[in-house]
Amino acid sequence: MRFPLKLTAKIARYIVGKKIRRVPKFAMVLQLEPLHTCNLTCTGCGRIREYSTSLKDMVPIEQCLAAAQECDAPMVSICGGEPLIYPKIEELVAGLRDQGRIIYICTNAMFMRKKMREYMAAHWSPAMEEPLRQLLAGQLVTEKEAEQIRHGDEKARAKLTIKPTAWMYWNVHVDGLEYTHDLIVEREGVFKECVAAIEMAKILGYQVATNTTVYKETDPQELEDMFKYLSSLGVDGHTISPGYDYDAAKKDMVKRLGKDPKAFFLTRELTREKFKDVERWGQLFTIFGTPGYLEFLAGHRELACSAWAIPTYNVRGWKAPCYVMTDSHYQTYSDMVAKVDWDRFGVDETGCGRDPRCENCMMHSGFEPSAALSSSPRDTWINFKYNFGARPAPYPASAELSQKAFNGATIGKGHLAEAKAAVRDGMSGAKSAFARNGNDLPNLEVAGGGSCGSGNGAADLSQRDQLLARLQETKK
Ligand code: SF4
Numbered sequence: 469m470r471f472p473l474k475l476t477a478k479i480a481r482y483i484v485g486k487k488i489r490r491v492p493k494f495a496m497v498l499q500l501e502p503l504h505t506c507n508l509t510c511t512g513c514g515r516i517r518e519y520s521t522s523l524k525d526m527v528p529i530e531q532c533l534a535a536a537q538e539c540d541a542p543m544v545s546i547c548g549g550e551p552l553i554y555p556k557i558e559e560l561v562a563g564l565r566d567q568g569r570i571i572y573i574c575t576n577a578m579f580m581r582k583k584m585r586e587y588m589a590a591h592w593s594p595a596m597e598e599p600l601r602q603l604l605a606g607q608l609v610t611e612k613e614a615e616q617i618r619h620g621d622e623k624a625r626a627k628l629t630i631k632p633t634a635w636m637y638w639n640v641h642v643d644g645l646e647y648t649h650d651l652i653v654e655r656e657g658v659f660k661e662c663v664a665a666i667e668m669a670k671i672l673g674y675q676v677a678t679n680t681t682v683y684k685e686t687d688p689q690e691l692e693d694m695f696k697y698l699s700s701l702g703v704d705g706h707t708i709s710p711g712y713d714y715d716a717a718k719k720d721m722v723k724r725l726g727k728d729p730k731a732f733f734l735t736r737e738l739t740r741e742k743f744k745d746v747e748r749w750g751q752l753f754t755i756f757g758t759p760g761y762l763e764f765l766a767g768h769r770e771l772a773c774s775a776w777a778i779p780t781y782n783v784r785g786w787k788a789p790c791y792v793m794t795d796s797h798y799q800t801y802s803d804m805v806a807k808v809d810w811d812r813f814g815v816d817e818t819g820c821g822r823d824p825r826c827e828n829c830m831m832h833s834g835f836e837p838s839a840a841l842s843s844s845p846r847d848t849w850i851n852f853k854y855n856f857g858a859r860p861a862p863y864p865a866s867a868e869l870s871q872k873a874f875n876g877a878t879i880g881k882g883h884l885a886e887a888k889a890a891v892r893d894g895m896s897g898a899k900s901a902f903a904r905n906g907n908d909l910p911n912l913e914v915a916g917g918g919s920c921g922s923g924n925g926a927a928d929l930s931q932r933d934q935l936l937a938r939l940q941e942t943k944k
Pocket residue numbers: 773774775789790791792793813814815825826829830831833834835
């Protein structure tokens with residue numbers, strides 16, 4: 469099975485219960501953003517821009533738990549910002565587990581090893597010597613850290629920590645192999661840390677998933693290599709979604725300057741091109757979700773938007789109508805479901821956006837639930853077959869695959885330095901390779917995408933696009 473049986477059974481029971489009670493709209497996954505603070509500044513991240521005035525605000529833990537209780541989604545994805553910065557993350561995970569929920573911690577992995585060392589110190593016993601030996605052999609902990617784990621003081625032993633359980637996944641953000649991922653997160657060494665954290669987690673018995681956002685410039689072959697590599701590390705499953713962010717500035721440029729939308733957005737046509745192999749990937753790798761959504765991404769069917777099924781709760785409340793667009797915030801999930809005119813969103817039968825902002829969206833958070841909740845006999849059958857069928861075997865590890873994965877900073881391609889040089893040579897007006905200050909550059913060409921969604925400024929993406937173009941030239 470792709471997903472553990474007890475978790476699948478819980479979700480199935482929940483859906484059947486809602487259908488029997490004829491509840492028309494309900495939450496499947498709560499995207500809980502307890503804070504928007506992050507230790508990275510990923511290119512194109514809408515959250516640090518849209519919520520720039522509330523970056524220091526946090527949702528009190530009681531409020532997080534009450535939100536989860538109120539919407540009652542069986543799965544909670546704790547995201548942000550970087551959730552491992554949230555001071556009460558351990559209490560939050562424990563509280564959600566007490567409510568019986570399946571938890572995903574969506575992290576950039578930079579603090580994962582620290583959290584797992586804390587777990588080992590708090591639960592140290594001689595039985596942990598063997599995994600600790602493996603961690604030392606793999607250079608995933610230092611000798612000094614191993615000693616601290618073995619001889620934790622009273623405080624370390626009493627600490628509430630994040631334990632391995634079948635009900636929780638670390639969900640590591642990986643947008644490509646080393647070169648691409650480090651470029652997107654704007655820091656060298658992050659991909660390497662992701663891999664180290666994944667390896668440590670697997671040795672300790674945690675479940676690990678990865679999440680990948682596909683951008684206009686993402687190379688599908690690199691994605692396939694990335695899945696092979698992650699599979700060879702023992703990753704339990706992957707989610708994948710086209711990046712999409714509506715931005716008024718971009719739409720305005722289409723209107724005013726008559727530019728081709730393809731220069732701005734990952735359009736539906738372009739998304740389908742990028743995802744043409746996604747159904748094959750679904751057979752080769754443990755991609756979580758529904759085959760119906762994969763068919764949709766590949767352009768083999770249409771789906772309606774069900775943004776109400778994957779709602780977002782953050783420092784301002786329930787964000788409506790969806791993860792990327794913010795028309796308003798509501799105080800309760802039920803209020804949001806009742807007051808938003810959902811028929812105004814998504815696309816109609818002809819593929820036209822009911823709201824112009826929806827026209828090119830094929831995001832996971834809008835469309836995956838539509839396939840999962842479909843009551844057509846065909847969808848029920850393919851969902852059953854996909855999820856209860858044999859789990860794809862892990863891809864064999866090899867030195868060649870590893871070499872392919874580490875194609876950036878670790879082999880001396882200091883691409884951020886390369887990027888800075890490229891910018892210094894040619895991008896007048898940019899203060900730095902990844903400046904976010906909205907410098908207006910001439911001849912703007914803006915790419916779609918954005919791992920966290922909405923609110924990207926056109927100038928930000930323009931810089932990124934120009935930078936990527938220059939890096940392509942440098943690579944030739
Ligand atoms: S189609 Fe996309 S942008 Fe529009 S409401 Fe649904 S999820 Fe949001």
